[in-house]
Every structure is written in structure tokens, then in C-alpha cells.
Amino acid sequence: MKLSKNNYGTENCYLSNSCLKEWLPAIEVNKKIYEVKKGEVIFEEGDLVEGMYFVYEGNIKVHKKWGDKELILRIASDESILGHRGLSTTNNKYPISATALEDAVICYISMDFFNSTLKVNPGFSYKILMFFADELQESERKMRNIAHMSVKGRLSRSLLFFKDQFGVHEDGTLKIKLSKQDISSYIGATYETLFRIMNELIEDKAISVTKRAIVILNPDKLLEFSKKEE
Amino acid sequence: MKLSKNNYGTENCYLSNSCLKEWLPAIEVNKKIYEVKKGEVIFEEGDLVEGMYFVYEGNIKVHKKWGDKELILRIASDESILGHRGLSTTNNKYPISATALEDAVICYISMDFFNSTLKVNPGFSYKILMFFADELQESERKMRNIAHMSVKGRLSRSLLFFKDQFGVHEDGTLKIKLSKQDISSYIGATYETLFRIMNELIEDKAISVTKRAIVILNPDKLLEFSKKEE
DNA sequence: CGTGCGCTTGAATGAGCTCAATGCCGGTGG
DNA sequence: CCACCGGCATTGAGCTCATTCAAGCGCACG
Numbered sequence: 001m002k003l004s005k006n007n008y009g010t011e012n013c014y015l016s017n018s019c020l021k022e023w024l025p026a027i028e029v030n031k032k033i034y035e036v037k038k039g040e041v042i043f044e045e046g047d048l049v050e051g052m053y054f055v056y057e058g059n060i061k062v063h064k065k066w067g068d069k070e071l072i073l074r075i076a077s078d079e080s081i082l083g084h085r086g087l088s089t090t091n092n093k094y095p096i097s098a099t100a101l102e103d104a105v106i107c108y109i110s111m112d113f114f115n116s117t118l119k120v121n122p123g124f125s126y127k128i129l130m131f132f133a134d135e136l137q138e139s140e141r142k143m144r145n146i147a148h149m150s151v152k153g154r155l156s157r158s159l160l161f162f163k164d165q166f167g168v169h170e171d172g173t174l175k176i177k178l179s180k181q182d183i184s185s186y187i188g189a190t191y192e193t194l195f196r197i198m199n200e201l202i203e204d205k206a207i208s209v210t211k212r213a214i215v216i217l218n219p220d221k222l223l224e225f226s227k228k229e230e
Numbered sequence: 231m232k233l234s235k236n237n238y239g240t241e242n243c244y245l246s247n248s249c250l251k252e253w254l255p256a257i258e259v260n261k262k263i264y265e266v267k268k269g270e271v272i273f274e275e276g277d278l279v280e281g282m283y284f285v286y287e288g289n290i291k292v293h294k295k296w297g298d299k300e301l302i303l304r305i306a307s308d309e310s311i312l313g314h315r316g317l318s319t320t321n322n323k324y325p326i327s328a329t330a331l332e333d334a335v336i337c338y339i340s341m342d343f344f345n346s347t348l349k350v351n352p353g354f355s356y357k358i359l360m361f362f363a364d365e366l367q368e369s370e371r372k373m374r375n376i377a378h379m380s381v382k383g384r385l386s387r388s389l390l391f392f393k394d395q396f397g398v399h400e401d402g403t404l405k406i407k408l409s410k411q412d413i414s415s416y417i418g419a420t421y422e423t424l425f426r427i428m429n430e431l432i433e434d435k436a437i438s439v440t441k442r443a444i445v446i447l448n449p450d451k452l453l454e455f456s457k458k459e460e
Numbered sequence: 461c462g463t464g465c466g467c468t469t470g471a472a473t474g475a476g477c478t479c480a481a482t483g484c485c486g487g488t489g490g
Numbered sequence: 491c492c493a494c495c496g497g498c499a500t501t502g503a504g505c506t507c508a509t510t511c512a513a514g515c516g517c518a519c520g
Contacts, residue, residue, distance in 0.1 A: 064370060066378040073370050085370070087363035095367045118356055125355045126348055132362035133317035137325045139366060140294060140303050140315070143373040147418035148296040151476070180499080188377035193476055195500070381508070410467080423508055425468070 032108045042082070042098040042106065049086035049094055052114045055079065058104025059166075059176060063185065064096050072186040073139070075101070075176070077166065081131065082106065102177065146188045149226070151197050154187040157226035159207065163216050173213035201225075262338045272312070272328040272336065279316035279324055282344045285309065288334025289396075289406060293415065294326050302416040303369070305331070305406070307396065311361065312336065332407065376418045379456070381427050384417040387456035389437065393446050403443035431455075 033056070036042060042053065045065060055076050062074045062085070073096060076082045086094045118125045145154055159174075166176035178186070184194035201207045206221040207214055216222065263286070266272060272283065275295060285306050292304045292315070303326060306312045316324045348355045375384050389404075396406035408416070414424035431437045436451040437444055446452065 064374045066374055069378050071374045071377050073373070084363070085366060087360065088367060089360045090364065091367075095371065118359065119352050122349050122352050122355060125352060125359065129348065129355065129359050129362065130317065130319045132359065132366060133314070134320065136315060136362060136366050136369060137318060137321075139369040139373060141325065143303070143369060143376060144294045144296055144301045146373060147301050147376050148299050190477060191499095192478085192501090196476090199500095420509055421467090422469085422510085426508090429468095 034106050034108060036100045036104050036106060038100055038102045040100045042100065043086075043094050044097045045094055047094045049083070049088075049092050049111060051108050051110045052084060052086075053082040053098075054107045054109070055082055056105040056107055058106075059101040060104060060106070061099050061101050061182065062096050063099065070185045071188055072182060073142075074135075075165075075186075077176075081128075084128070084132070084135075101182070151187065151189045151193055152200065153226045154189070155183075155194065155197055155201065156206070156222035156224075158183070158187050159201075159214065159216060160219060160222050160226070162214075163219070168216070171213075172215040173210075174216070177213075264336050264338060266330045266334050266336060268330055268332045270330045272330065273316075273324050274327045275324055277324045279313070279318075279322050279341060281338050281340045282314060282316075283312040283328075284337045284339070285312055286335040286337055288336075289331040290328050290334060290336070291331050291412065292326050292328050300415045301418055302412060303372075304365075305395075305416075307406075311358075314358070314362070331412070381417065381419045381423055382430065383456045384419070385413075385424065385427055385431065386436070386452035386454075388413070388417050389431075389444065389446060390449060390452050390456070392444075393449070398446070402445040403440075404446070407443075 036058075042060065055078060057078060060076045060082055061072050062076060062082070063070045063072045076098070082098060083094070085096050086092070088095075118128065145157065149157070162174050162176050162178075166174060168174055180194055180198075181191055184191045187194065189197075198207070198209070201222075202209065204218075204221060206216075206218045206225070208217055209215070266288075272290065285308060287308060290306045290312055291302050292306060292312070293300045293302045306328070312328060313324070315326050316322070318325075348358065375387065379387070392404050392406050392408075396404060398404055410424055410428075411421055414421045417424065419427075428437070428439070431452075432439065434448075434451060436446075436448045436455070438447055439445070
């Protein structure tokens with residue numbers, strides 16, 4: 001189970017493996033495997049929802065557009081469900097887009113099959129429900145952060161989250177590879193603002209950057225900046 | 231079914247009645263009815279989640295605090311589910327608070343009972359799942375709005391939503407009674423800002439206010455202000 | 461008749477955005 | 491091998507929207 005819980009709040013973007021690992025291999029006929037290239041769009045806002053995806057490998061950003069701006073809502077990675085935001089009783093169009101941040105492997109299951117599994121398998125259904133509940137909690141925490149926290153606070157928090165969620169290499173750099181563009185969209189700020197605030201964090205010796213890779217030097221300091229949280 | 235769909239996006243804070251109406255009356259033993267007074271706190275952030283609520287009558291605000299500020303996430307009204315945000319595999323504390331906006335009647339069901347119903351009743355479970363999916367969509371739309379829209383846009387959009395969701399009296403005033411404080415918390419702005427922007431809308435002849443009651447005069451104008459949406 | 465709370469308004473401040481200019485680096489084709 | 495190009499990084503300046511602080515006002519209520 002890849003769940004994270006710590007003193008700056010719980011962020012859980014994974015459907016617990018115990019659920020997927022049991023379920024996915026059991027499907028033979030109804031799943032399709034796709035390889036997608038970095039930057040490739042898996043689906044877009046407005047596309048018809050016809051199935052559900054699971055990520056086998058790689059990171060996929062889930063984002064929402066507003067004119068020429070975007071907001072990244074979530075980063076789906078290994079063994080995570082994707083496209084569940086298309087579920088709805090009132091609308092069968094995706095409210096969001098999904099784009100590969102790097103080369104990735106995903107698995108596709110038709111909505112019919114997914115739905116019928118939901119209906120006949122209460123255990124699975126329950127797991128998915130809990131997943132949604134966790135996603136909703138996270139979404140609302142993030143909303144409050146955007147509404148009330150400073151960019152510095154949001155960035156600090158997100159960096160801690162990235163470290164926690166995706167881990168670090170031996171040299172201390174974050175495993176997740178995000179462009180500054182993406183980070184700024186993730187925290188809901190402009191590119192330039194992100195840049196300046198990131199410099200502040202470097203001056204504060206909270207992080208360092210070499211060759212576009214970010215190292216968390218002082219988590220406590222980041223935590224400090226994202227205080228009042230919970 | 232109280233669902234709304236229109237050209238400024240779907241906002242659905244209701245669990246479709248077809249689900250609740252069938253389910254709730256069937257419970258005899260396990261539910262308790264409470265009457266709550268205006269301003270009464272039903273549960274707070276950090277409280278232990280021990281059950282699930284449904285609203286029979288009245289409006290309840292679901293909100294999240296950040297220091298001395300708050301953000302209203304949702305307004306639960308007649309026949310709506312409440313407290314489902316407490317569902318989680320990783321945490322059994324409420325991430326949000328619920329406070330009655332007016333005198334209300336709510337129904338309480340123990341979590342054990344709710345959970346076992348979920349597990350044995352796939353139809354119910356599926357409905358709840360769809361409800362969560364809709365809530366998640368709405369949450370993320372709202373997040374993007376807070377991230378990218380102006381206060382005027384957010385206010386315009388929220389007013390249209392209130393009209394759509396709660397309806398209007400014969401004299402044109404919104405049925406939902408919200409203090410300016412609450413509206414500002416709902417749109418994620420300060421009281422003073424809300425005040426000024428509301429005056430702008432009045433000058434624009436988009437709304438009018440008499441005795442603290444709001445009248446939507448020109449929905450098209452409000453729609454205009456909340457453009458770029460979807 | 462005070463006291464307090466919510467409403468109203470002004471002024472100052474500031475965080476973050478926009479726009480624009482420049483620098484840097486890696487790829488690419490001549 | 492070099493010149494050029496395009497895209498990203500970097501930085502400054504100015505501005506705008508919204509917040510903050512502060513101060514009066516009106517009304518309900520004990």
C-alpha cells in the first residue's frame with residue numbers, strides 16, 4: 001500500500017494497490033495496453049468518456065484549462081487510476097485533460113466493463129468509493145490552499161508532497177521530473193512568480209537546483225513556510 | 231431529481247433523490263433525527279467520524295478553516311448527504327466542519343450501518359459513487375475558478391449557481407439566505423472585497439439588494455462576467 | 461441608553477501578474 | 491565547424507486587483 005501520512009497532512013493520489021493488483025491481472029479480454037510518448041494527450045476536456053485508464057508506468061498530469069492558462073490537479077503515476085473524473089450521471093464528457101509527463105504505459109478498460117464490474121463486485125466498488133473520498137479530501141485541501149495560502153506556502157507544500165509521493169534519487173534530487181511550467185501550473189501561479197519564489201527558497205537554503213533537478217535541503221523550513229496547515 | 235445543467239457548467243450538490251428517497255424511509259432502527267438551530271455546529275474539523283448525516287430540512291454549510299479565515303466548500307440542503315467527506319481509508323477525522331445556516335433537521339446513521347449497506351447494496355453504492363464523482367468534478371471546477379477567475383467572475387458565477395440551485399421567491403429574491411460573510415467565504419474573498427464587488431454588480435444593474443435579499447436582475451450580464459468558463 | 465455586531469467606506473499596502481527585454485543553450489542545417 | 495534559430499531561463503518595471511487596517515455608522519437588544 002502506497003499511502004502517505006505525515007504532519008503536513010495526508011495526500012493520497014493512489015488507489016491502494018491491494019485493489020488494483022488483484023483486479024487488473026484478472027482481466028484478460030477487456031483491457032488494452034497503450035504506450036504513450038512524453039507530451040502525448042491521452043484525453044482532453046470535452047472528449048467523450050468511453051472508458052477508464054490505469055497507469056502502469058510513468059507520470060501523467062491531470063489538468064484543467066482556463067483560456068490560455070492551466071491548473072494541474074493531480075499527477076497520476078504507477079498503478080494509479082486515471083480518467084475516473086469522467087464518471088458522472090449528468091455528463092459524459094471529460095471535465096479535465098490528461099497528458100503524459102514522460103513516456104508511459106497505460107491500460108484501458110471500456111466503461112461498460114468497468115461499470116458492470118462496479119455493479120457486481122461490491123468490494124471493488126467500495127475501494128473505488130474510498131479512493132474518490134480521498135481524492136475529494138485532497139481536492140478540497142488544495143482548494144483552500146490556493147484560496148488562502150501564499151505562493152511560497154503552496155510551493156513549499158507541493159515540494160514536500162513531491163518528495164513524499166515520488167521519492168528522491170541517491171543524490172537527493174526529486175524523482176519526479178517536472179518543468180517549471182508544470183510546477184507553476186500545479187501550484188496555481190505564473191511561471192515568473194514561481195521562478196522568483198523558487199529563488200527565495202534557494203536563498204533560504206531550503207532547496208537547491210542543479211541541472212533542472214530539485215533537491216530538498218531543509219524540509220523543516222519548507223514545513224515552516226506552509227504552516228497553519230491543519 | 232434535482233440536477234442542474236446549463237450553459238455555465240453543471241453544479242450538482244445533490245445526491246439524486248431517487249437514491250435517498252428509496253433508502254432512508256426503509257431504515258427504522260438505525261437512524262436518529264436531530265433538530266439543529268441556526269449557527270449550530272454539527273461537526274468540526276478534527277472530530278472523529280462516527281456516522282453519516284442526511285439533511286431533511288434547511289441549509290448546512292460545509293467549510294474548512296485556515297487560521298481565522300474560512301472557505302465554504304458547499305451548501306448541503308434538503309435531502310442531501312452530509313459528512314461523506316469524512317469517509318477515508320487513511321483518516322477517521324473530519325477534514326471539514328458543518329454548520330447550520332438556519333434551523334434544520336438532519337438524520338444520523340452510524341458509520342457501521344452505512345458501511346454495511348454500501349457493501350451489501352451495490353445499487354446504493356453505485357449511486358453514492360456517482361455522487362462522489364460529481365462532487366469531485368465540482369470541487370475541481372471551483373478550484374480552477376479560485377485559481378484563475380477574478381472575484382467578480384466568481385461572485386457572478388456563484389450567484390447564478392445559487393439561483394439555479396436554491397431558486398427564487400415570487401419577488402425575485404434568492405431563496406437561500408446567506409450573510410455577506412458567508413458569501414465571501416464561499417467565493418474565497420474577504421468581506422470588504424465582496425462588498426465592493428457586489429456594489430459594482432449593482433451599478434451594472436446585474437443584481438439588486440433589498441433588505442439583505444439578493445435579486446438577480448440580469449443573468450446574462452452575470453454570465454458575461456464569468457465567461458471563458460468551459 | 462450603552463454596547464456590540466454587522467455594514468460601509470477610505471486609504472495604504474502588497475502580493476502576484478503582465479509585459480518586455482535579454483541571455484543562454486542545444487539542436488540543426490549549410 | 492560555425493551561424494542561426496527556437497525555446498526556455500532570467501530579470502526588471504510597472505501595474506492591478508485584492509487585502510489589510512482603521513474608522514465611522516446604524517440598528518437590534520439587553
